[in-house]
Amino acid sequence: MSTRTLISPAVLARRRGKRLYWSAFALVTGGFTLVFLGPLYWLVSSGFKDTQEVVRTPPTLVPESFTPENYSRAWEVMDLSSLLFNTFYYAFGALAFQLVLDVAAAYSLSKLRPVLGKAILGMMLVTLMIPATVLVVPQYLTVLDVPVVERNLLNTPWAIWLPSVTNAFNIFLLKRFFDSIPRELLDAASMDGASPTRILWSIVLPISRPILGVVSIFAVVGVWKDFLWPMLTLPDPAKQTLNVGIYSLSNGVPVNVLIAALTIASLPTLLVFLVFQRNIMGGLTAGGLKG
Amino acid sequence: MSAPSLTPSRAARSRNPQPRQGSPEAPGGTFARNLRRNLTAHAFLIGAVVCFALFSWYPMVREFLLAFQKTESGRTVWVGLDNFTTVFNDPAFWQAWGNTLWFTTLALVLGFAVPFVLAITINEFRHGKGYLRLLVYLPVMLPPVAGVLLFQYLYDPGYGLLNELLGLLRLPEQQWLQDADIAMFSLVVASTWMNMGGATLIYLAALQGIPGELYEAAELDGAGLLRRIWHVTIPQTRLILSLMFLMQIIATMQVFVEPFLLTGGAGPEGSTTTVVYLIYQYAFNFNNYGAAAALGLLLLVLLAGFSAAYAKLSRSEDA
Numbered sequence: 197m198s199t200r201t202l203i204s205p206a207v208l209a210r211r212r213g214k215r216l217y218w219s220a221f222a223l224v225t226g227g228f229t230l231v232f233l234g235p236l237y238w239l240v241s242s243g244f245k246d247t248q249e250v251v252r253t254p255p256t257l258v259p260e261s262f263t264p265e266n267y268s269r270a271w272e273v274m275d276l277s278s279l280l281f282n283t284f285y286y287a288f289g290a291l292a293f294q295l296v297l298d299v300a301a302a303y304s305l306s307k308l309r310p311v312l313g314k315a316i317l318g319m320m321l322v323t324l325m326i327p328a329t330v331l332v333v334p335q336y337l338t339v340l341d342v343p344v345v346e347r348n349l350l351n352t353p354w355a356i357w358l359p360s361v362t363n364a365f366n367i368f369l370l371k372r373f374f375d376s377i378p379r380e381l382l383d384a385a386s387m388d389g390a391s392p393t394r395i396l397w398s399i400v401l402p403i404s405r406p407i408l409g410v411v412s413i414f415a416v417v418g419v420w421k422d423f424l425w426p427m428l429t430l431p432d433p434a435k436q437t438l439n440v441g442i443y444s445l446s447n448g449v450p451v452n453v454l455i456a457a458l459t460i461a462s463l464p465t466l467l468v469f470l471v472f473q474r475n476i477m478g479g480l481t482a483g484g485l486k487g
Numbered sequence: 488m489s490a491p492s493l494t495p496s497r498a499a500r501s502r503n504p505q506p507r508q509g510s511p512e513a514p515g516g517t518f519a520r521n522l523r524r525n526l527t528a529h530a531f532l533i534g535a536v537v538c539f540a541l542f543s544w545y546p547m548v549r550e551f552l553l554a555f556q557k558t559e560s561g562r563t564v565w566v567g568l569d570n571f572t573t574v575f576n577d578p579a580f581w582q583a584w585g586n587t588l589w590f591t592t593l594a595l596v597l598g599f600a601v602p603f604v605l606a607i608t609i610n611e612f613r614h615g616k617g618y619l620r621l622l623v624y625l626p627v628m629l630p631p632v633a634g635v636l637l638f639q640y641l642y643d644p645g646y647g648l649l650n651e652l653l654g655l656l657r658l659p660e661q662q663w664l665q666d667a668d669i670a671m672f673s674l675v676v677a678s679t680w681m682n683m684g685g686a687t688l689i690y691l692a693a694l695q696g697i698p699g700e701l702y703e704a705a706e707l708d709g710a711g712l713l714r715r716i717w718h719v720t721i722p723q724t725r726l727i728l729s730l731m732f733l734m735q736i737i738a739t740m741q742v743f744v745e746p747f748l749l750t751g752g753a754g755p756e757g758s759t760t761t762v763v764y765l766i767y768q769y770a771f772n773f774n775n776y777g778a779a780a781a782l783g784l785l786l787l788v789l790l791a792g793f794s795a796a797y798a799k800l801s802r803s804e805d806a
Contacts, residue, residue, distance in 0.1 A: 200699035201611055202715055204706055221612055225619065231680075232622040238648065239637055251646040301535035310528030316536060323543040325794035329741040329763045330783040333770045334546035334553060342541060361538035392527050423631050423744050428771065439632040443748065446636060455640070458633040469628040473621060477688060 236462075243267060243456035250452040263452070270457035273449055278434065279441040280464070286426070286437060287419040289353055290360035294415045295408070297361045302370035303396050307382060317371070320364040329424070335359060336428050355429035356419060366411050373407040374400060409475045413468065420465050550787070553780035570781035574769075580782075582757050583765045586671060587740055590761060593675040594739040599732060602683045606690035607720065620691065624684035631681070635748040638677040639664070642749075664750050667758040674745045674759060686731055693727040694720070726800065733797040737790050743767065762786055 207213045242250050246261040270276060305313050339349045349355040377400060385395050401408070419437075426437045433441065438461045446454055469476060557566045574580055602623075609619045626634060641648045642663035650660040663673040701719045710718060721728070746752055746759040752768070753760045762782065770779035 200702055201694070201697075202607065202702060202712065202720065203611055204703070221614060224608055224612070225615055228619055228622045232625055235637055235641065235648075235680075236625065238641075239633070242640070253646050254651055255646065255648060297534035297538065300531040304528045304531035308524070308528035308531060310525050310532065313528070313532075316532065319544065320535075320539055323539070323547070325791055325798060326543075326547060327737060327741050327787060327790045327794075329743060329766070330787045330790075331543070331546045331550060333766065333776055333779045333783060334549035335542055336770070337549065337553075337776065338541060338546055343545065358538050359542040361535055362543045364543075367535065392531070417628070421631055423748075424767075439630050442632050442636075446632075451640070454636070458636055462629050462633045465628045465630060466625070469624070473624075477620065477624070 239455060239462070240459050242452060243270075243459045245452055247450055247452055250455070266452045266456040267460065270449075270453045270460060273453060274442060274445050274457050276438075276457060276460055279436060279438045279461075282435060282441075283420060283437045283439075286353055286356040287416045289357045290419045291412055291415045293357045293361050294363060294366060295412065298363060298366045298411070299370055299401075299408070300396075302367045302374055303392075303400060305367070306371045306374035307377075307379075307395075307400070308392060317367075320362075320367055323362065324364045324368075332424060332428070335425075339429050349429070351430055351432045351435050356426065359425070360415065360419065363415075366414070369411060370404070370407060373404055377403055406475070406478075409472070410478070413472055413476055416468070417465060550780050550783060553776055554784045555777075557777045566777065570777040571785075573775070573778045574782045574785075577765075577778075579757060579760055579765055583760045583762045586757075586759060587742070587761045587763075589671055590675060590742055591736060591739045593672060594678060594742075595732070595735055597675055598679045598683055598686070598739070599735050601679065602686035603690050603728070605683070605687050606694055607716065609687070610691060610694045620688060623687045626681045627684035629681065631744050632748065634681040635677065635745060638673075638680075639749060642673055642677075665755055667755040670750055670754045670758050674742075674749055677749065678739075678742070678745045686735075689727065689731065690724065693724045697723045726803075730797060730800055733793050733800070737793050737797070740786070740790060 208217050241259050243266050244259040244262055246263045249261050305317050339355045382395055385399055423439045427440045430436050442457055442461055554570055556563050644662050653660055664670050702715055705715045705719050741763050742761050743763040746761055746764055750759045752764045766779045766782050769775045
């Protein structure tokens, strides 16, 4: 029961229409597979080739020399286990910070409505208008010497976790969702003597699971994909993320080993995507615009 | 805490605060209640506000101050517009702006038009929509290092797949990343491949909201395929299109990762030096935070205009 689109169903029902439809479909599906899956196939398969085969022209479609050792070598030489662990640690730490602090802030702004709440929300939203890269320099200086507490956060996870909280887009998304929760529901709970924390925990959060899922996925993927910020704030090789670690080691290792490393680095986010694709797609289009 | 009456609801009361009647048990009266309510509310806010203060608001102020300051032997001195003069007199300055504009223009042509065409195409199919959508979004989920280095191999002049492909079509091979004339183009292609999934999905969602009767009416009026796109599809998605157009400008003018990873930043003859790469160089290679901030401020002023237009448009979407 799909609504009609550009091309009318009547045209498609005709013989010529059918033939055109199916050939266009085959062409597009094939083209898409080639363009979007092709390079990924090439990445994975090149990871299995030996040193000579990976640079051979013309390239081989199926690896003739099957050397899965590349993957284990990449794992050892680039110390992928600790890079992976670091990235997980930063990503899920950032997720925890964002879930606790951003959800609390959005809840307060939406339902508790403090004095100056509107102004605070406004100031948060203003940060969306400032191009992120412009703030990299002063943010970096802040990490070097945090005002008031005078601590240097360089090479600590805090340098990733705390700035990740300043996600005005998340707060806005959460606030809009909380706004749509009927007041009567919360009023009834508060008349029964539930504290704001209790209301948040037992009523608001369970209702908000879809939006929390979207925010969580974006939080994790955001850290996973970031490059410039972790490169600046985590110069210690032992503390680097996958992106930065692989980049800084990329010149010293053979091509096939590096390709294997890239494949391993891509797997976690690709798996997350394949598992949660419904939520991600929904969040992308429902949550507004984020490209 | 006790609730003396069921009406009016607590919400209604807090919206128009009237003197409460018949609740002598409220300890300390309205003021104390309000204070307590506010303290709770602010307690929920404080964590995020501290983070914003440290990593957004303070850096915003600092960016502005830095642009007019210099640090000389540990002391901060005001230097007026000196940093701006430094930046303006750098021979790389105009080249960087030129390159950035060139990247943005190319990225608009490719990154703006291609996803729209893809979305229209996908939307026409009755089968395999999920699969096609999945494919387009797949590259977005790659870590940038994987995407970018992957393209380094595809572009390799010796064994790269792209030159292999050109050879099959009997076209001359290219020095994708080493040729100053096309290095930027190569970056845009890589960048578009990695990033267009998001835009495509957003367009798809917008296309699904177009009422079918409009196409029907246009068809009855004798409008062909292209005219239907021109007179129905585009006007119906105008708002999303203009929002994405602005977003694309804002995002691509900040390009850094692609040139940094693919061509080492500057590229052949400085052909891929972008403004943000120049900022990076000033700050982290030359330790000249003042000049970096001055250049950043110029970029900010330019992009803030686009951001404001974007905010205005997206508000009109909500209304």
